[in-house]
Amino acid sequence: MKSTVMDKVVFQIGGSGWRETPEDMAIDRNGDVWVTGEFRQSIDIDGDGEDDLTTNGYLDSYVAKFDSEGDLVRAYDFGNSIFLSQDKGIGIATDSNGNAWVLGEFHGSIDIDGDGINDLTSNAEYGNSYLAKFDEEGDFVLAKEIHAEHTVSGKSIAIDSNDNVWTKGRFEGDLDLNGDGINDLTNNGDYDYDSYFAKFDSEGNLVNAFQIGGSSLEVGHGIAIDSDDNVWTTGTFSSTIDIDEDGINDLTNNGFRDGYVAKFDSEGALLFASQIGGKDEDGGRAIATDSNGDAWVLGRFQGNIDIDGDGINDLTDGSLEYPWATDSYVAKFSSNGNFVKVLNIGDYVSAIATDSNDRLWVTGEFEGNIDIDGDGNNDLTSNGSIDSYVAQFDSNGNLVQALNIGGSDSDIGYAIAADSNGNVWAAGTFRDSIDIDGDGNNDLTSNVRDIYVIQVEKATNAAPTDTTAPDTAEEDITVISAPEEVTQLKITPEEPTKAVEPNTSVSFDVNYSTEPAETPTTGIVFGMHWDSSQVAFDPVTGLTSRFSLGAQPISAVLDDPVTNGGLDGDPNTDKYILQAWIDANGNWPNNSNPTLYTANFTALPGFEGTQINFSANSDDLPANSNFVPSSIALTSRTPSPTLDLDIDGNGVIDALTDGLVAIRYLFGFRGETLTEDVVGEGATRDTSEIVAYLDETANTMLDVDGNGTAGALTDGILFLRDALGFEDRALIEGAVSEDATRTTAEAINEHMQSFGMM
Known part of the structure; x- marks a missing residue:
């Protein structure tokens, strides 16, 4: 189902299974939208009521491309038939040529392009990662396996200005990133995760691999590339962590688990690393950079958290009465690693993105009320048990607007993406129905849990509307006015x-x-x-x-x-x-x-x-x-081949050879009957080459009268007459089609001369 809400495109991805998720999304250079995730049983991608994809096993990965109007361009599913195996797309990013790169997990063997031949096979104990490339048209290009002895899970993907592909994830055991059978990394702990990040070129060849690890669990979650091609990463660690692989621990956690943010140059050399944590469960989940080289880091925390490492807590969890509860933080660091600001966003933030105006966009879920800007006032109230939301902040972290997406059941925001042209899209899941524009009417409905994809902002680069929201719990859209119009x-x-x-x-x-x-x-x-x-x-x-x-x-x-x-x-x-x-x-x-x-x-x-x-x-x-x-x-653009009417390639355009071949071709002659007794002396093209040449050029070169189609009784006669030297009325009489665009002898002569006829 596709519709327009608030002049924005909204569409639905649904299925018969109970589990469809949009794990990540990206926007390409044309404003088209790519989505990847997982699904169960079958899924209707284009909203026509018919299933487009069916799982091979329990859970399969899918990748789908939609144009800027929300119409489906291409879709793929890939998984295996292993009992209860879970395959899914986790991250997606697009390069400067419009190609899409997908990072995901798989078990056993997977056929990505649906040709019946397995593209990747995993013999890992608990599954491996795949890295797949699709071109601008949505065609499958290549796939690489990221293999670990026990298990490896890719978590995030980003692309630099040279179209190098960077991935971030975690692994257990030995890790082979380029499939040559030689281990590139070995984790530091027994049956504990280390994290990695790796650089691949635009053809998927491994350039370099880097390890972030310690004696306990380390999980790499987010990766982003700034305007100078520096690499920012974030993740979670226990105990101690060595970030630059020099054998010396760079950080020691404050409690159970902490988060970290680190910046590396384009060659992978560590520039700095900072710790984010308190005494409880904390971690970094995602990261995004702006045009100034600053970074926003998304994470979770329990209790209190010290963001800048000065020993003073910067945030306190708003749900301390529930010891297991966590809140989200979004923290900004300058390009030199200095802590700038932190946003305390209650409940759960799933994803963040920055747009071309350095505005910050977040999406997630909340229950009851949520205070997004931390001013002590609730900004949104859920319609049901759990609602999803999208919020926009300016470059200084001031809340500009917030959108409530919800219905009577549980709704969750998963992914958000922004491009350099001002497009912003968000995706999530809903059950039963959701109201997107807050008018009290359901915009999408489902019998099970389905996916929504919404166009939050079009490519206008217009400043946010300065509107004050009604103070009512029934209103789904709250717009916090900006101080001045930008x-x-x-x-x-x-x-x-x-x-x-x-x-x-x-x-x-x-x-x-x-x-x-x-x-x-x-x-x-x-x-x-x-x-x-x-x-x-x-x-x-x-x-x-x-x-x-x-x-x-x-x-x-x-x-x-x-x-x-x-x-x-x-x-x-x-x-x-x-x-x-x-x-x-x-x-x-x-x-x-x-x-x-x-x-x-x-x-x-x-x-x-x-x-x-x-x-x-x-x-x-x-x-x-x-x-x-x-x-x-x-x-x-590939240069157009040089075309001429020397069809047999002997260097001479002749009515009794090239002309007769052309007429025979237009009358449907093929094989030896096409060229018998009419190929000129010194010909360089054989029969099959002549057919191939005319197949490629007929509707251009042999369309003598310019009506768009080469015809035997019109263009063929004109060709032969011109080659024999006919002029004026004798050239065109009775041989020009009714819809011709070249109707005079002069125009016919000019066309023929452009292809070498003298």
């Missing part, structure tokens, strides 16, 4: 993606707009960043402001104001453009989407695809405003 100043290329061939040039306009529309500013520095190994910069054209300084090396700016990041580590290859505008009031133009300039690049001979980043800054920004960086993806 002005978004946006720099956007004319389109998000362009295809370009190696050794060819590409140009596109770069536009400027604001929200609200009329936002004055008088001078802006625009930055462009690119990978100099993929494209060469050509001078910009069409500078439209009254006073402009053409593109200059960013290295010439002592205090580089541009923040969207270079792609090749060399600031000398990046450029900035200073544009100033003086109108009657001394303001930047307020008209919608003025074109700033035209960017020009040339794809180098080995061009494989890249992106170009755009960013900006100004000393003249209005109060409470910020620039929104953007990028354009340049994809590699």
